[in-house]
């Protein structure tokens with residue numbers, strides 16, 4: 001089912017509920033720092049599981065002890081949609097359990 005682009009106001013309202021996330025070059029983004037490379041890798045796997053469940057996938061970059069996410073909706077021509085914010089919300093929820101900040 002197609003998803004509609006969010007308006008600027010809707011994006012700002014949703015962003016206000018997601019501390020640490022920002023819109024950069026039209027993509028919803030966030031970087032996390034973890035305690036070790038292995039901890040960061042485990043969180044990447046957990047995010048990948050959620051992305052498969054949601055059928056919505058970010059560009060996910062693993063560093064030494066960092067993770068960077070960047071997402072927009074390909075099927076909406078690269079706009080931001082509720083699917084991007086749903087993924088960000090799920091990642092925010094799981095981040096706490098990984099000790100990510």
Ligand SMILES: C[C@H](O)[C@H](O)[C@H]1CNC2=NC(N)=NC(=O)C2=N1
Nearest residue numbers: 055056057058072073074075076
């Ligand atoms: C066929 C499959 O459902 C689509 O290609 C999904 C997969 N993951 C996706 N991820 C993102 N970020 N945008 C999409 O439009 C998208 N579409």
